[in-house]
Amino acid sequence: MKLNRINWFGLAGGLTVVVLVFASVAFAYPWWQLEVGEGFFEAHTSPMNTNFSLLGNMLTIPLIYFLNLTCLLSLIASAVAMLFYSVLPTKSYSKDLLGFAYKKPLVTLLVFVIGLLIVTYAAGLLFQISFPMVGSTTVRLPASMSGGTEINVPIVTSFTWIFWLAVVAAALCIAARLYHKRIAPTQPPTQPN
């Protein structure tokens, strides 16, 4: 194995995805979190692990659990394929492995961000409550929900460092795709003599 034939971007991207999966699942680090009041309601979300806590009661939404499982398997497959490809980028099957692996971290990241945008927008429409995706705010509940009582609810939301690690992983995988052209340029078709 020649070192100059290794796709270092792919190797770094694959390892970053492994770290991402491990941190999100084994340590349950969220990518984005929301806190309502002081432990009244908490949401810790990532594409691979999502949990909600309402007054200390852990809630799991089965649909989200199975969607998380889909993302988890997708990223594990992506990491394995990217690592295999990175050390053997010139094999005949390598380009297929790269094509299979490089988009998945970016797609996962985009689906996650779009999902969050939809959820925050839907919350505004359904409950007449608007809160930012990042930052803190105090929401006054509409009279229809509070029964005439004035209720102010502090909401704090933030992306965590794991989210930014996911951005790095997605960028490295895209870079691996671009770098592939340099280490395994497409062979021009041979001219018949």
Place this chain on the structure above:
Amino acid sequence: MNVTRILLLLISIAIAIGPIGTALIIYRDNLVDLVVPPEASEVMTKLSTEKPSAAFENYEYDASSRTVTLKVSIKNPYTFNLIINSLSADVECTAHHFHLGRVYSDIPQNIPAKSTTSIEMTVKWDEGVEAHIDSDHSGQSSILVDLVQLAADVQGISVQLQSRISLSDPVPIR
């Protein structure tokens, strides 16, 4: 199409369909549970049907410091603990709506699940209140009071009642 490509395509399809297909099979008899777990409905039902309640236990009046201490018992009907960070209210004389002061308690209280905890709130009469009592309640040993603008900080969420709460027992003033 080569073998690698077919294999990767099959893996992609299995990953995309497998978990969601499994979920649909497991929850085929009750698809609502797939989106709204039973424990969430249970907690939301409890929150909407059962409310914490407050009852006034007793009052104490310290004439030397002109301080009234109200003891309020708060019942937590839920199966989880509640933390009340602060509780305050304006006290007004029922007969004249004269502002007597503001009772408060800013010591966080943890009310365990399914239990009742007493919270002490104090208010200090100032000279204006003394003058009001001397002029408008002369000869009385106690007066009826209302609580207005009752405010509570429960788990960081601030709740303020707009209604006036009349206390059934008169407050000692001498």
